Amino acid sequence: MNTIRQLHHALKINRTLVRYGLDEFLTPTPLAVLRPVAKLFSFSFHKSAHDKSRGERLRLALTELGPIYIKLGQMLSTRRDLVPPDIADELARLQDQVEPFSSEEAKNVVEQQLGSTLDAVFSDFNTTPLASASIAQVHEATLKTGEAVVIKVLRPKIRQKIRRDLSMMYELASWAEKYSSEARRLRIKEVVKEYDSTLEREIDLRIEAANTSHLRHNFQDSELLYVPKVYWDYTRSKVMVVEKIAGTPIGDVRRLKDEGVNMKELADRGVEIFFTQVFRDSFFHADMHPGNIFVDTTNPDKPQYIAIDCGIMGTLDEDDKRYLAHNFLAFFDRDYKRIAELHVESGWIDEDVSIPEFESAIRAACEPIFGKALAEISFGHFLIQLFQTARRFNMQVQPQLVLLQKTLLYVEGLGRQLYPELDLWETAQPYLRKWLRDQIGPKAIFEEVKTQLPDWLHKAPKIPGLLFDNVQKLGQELEKFDSLKQEITQLEQYKLRQSGAQKHAIIGSGFALLSGLLYLGIPDDWVPSLIVGVVGLAFLVKSLWPIKVK
């Protein structure tokens, strides 16, 4: 049954690709055997398909293949380091075109997840969804306690649908990589894997809820960004309840202007929020499309951002941040040698890579960016060029950095849409320099002490015990040392006595020899010979005295 379903699915993909004149993508794969069959079934062959650009045909095909493919296309549209601009631009136009599921189904999921009736928790539930996307649907509601909330409900059976589509995507990617060097260069399997892990996180709403709480905590009392409160008592893996927010959608520039918002301030604040999330918190919102950002315009001179949908967040470690800050600064100083050295120093690139060669490749990729006015220079574009160049030198670009580059590109685009003269460098440079200074200055030492202190304090009560144990051990070692010292002294004495005995034996033998000679020389007078002989004997006896060791 499963195989039949798989075959049917494969046929559907094949048919769609044929319909949009994209069947050349199948040529390297075994799916191509299905092509003639698919052609038979593609009655409504798009005669005009070949008049359309390849990007447009791909967009239409993905739309037809369904929500999971649409989402894949949307993700690919942000991978400008991999996808050519004409295709990326078309894919960026992909819209979720999914039918909402019925409010009955939504109610069932909520009640089953909360283990109680809807009426027990909510005084009001709007059966018309506020929004409906490929993974979830959002309904407005009011809690019994009176708070206005929204309920995000996962689409029924979404997990099975995702698994089915993904297993086909994995197959296609494996075949493509097996037969096409271009697919291998683009690391298609990696792309599908990344997509898989993104979806995996999105289908557990507790992850999104935890991210929302964390971001809210990071910007507690901030006048830059507001994040709605999560109602944990009513949040499960398939249901999430959050505070309902009101604000002007960020994409509605006309309305923002009508509301008298200071657009330069708004754009600057956007950049500041991004750099704060990246460099201060190492935790950034990575799904910043216009539907997820609103503005509280109560004070138009100090507009406050509101962020929702924290399903995809990026995290960075200290090395990533240092890498980014140093590279950005070196880039704006046009110090390409420094950029090349930074890659080797941080171990991202093999030590045996020629720095001059790498430097000149980076120069060739980055100099064109400086052909524009400073206010148009893009950090995100720089990162794309850098990653593309680094890949040629066998650097494996970390997924968290790619996520950051995508978000950065988006933040820049948004900033310039709000305020075309926005000079990102002017806003970001002081921030980066200060951050780097803080990394090596007294503040860094203070921070290090602050971080280590709990560990030291945790060990502090054990210190007397540890000291006692060690002093005791030291005593035992000293005792051992004493007895060893005694043994050595005894050995030395023994050696000394032994050498004394040797001396006595030699002297005694000398006297014995002399006594013999005297007796031979003066045979008539044996007295001197006798005296010398006795002295010699005395020495010899002494040398034979047992050597006693004290």
Ligand SMILES: Nc1ncnc2c1ncn2[C@@H]1O[C@H](COP(=O)(O)OP(=O)(O)OP(=O)(O)O)[C@@H](O)[C@H]1O
């Ligand atoms: N806390 C909220 N208050 C008010 N409206 C909200 C809230 N959360 C979501 N919405 C509305 O619901 C829409 C969809 O919400 P959200 O982006 O969280 O869902 P999603 O399923 O992840 O959609 P997508 O995939 O398109 O981002 C938002 O664009 C917004 O209009």
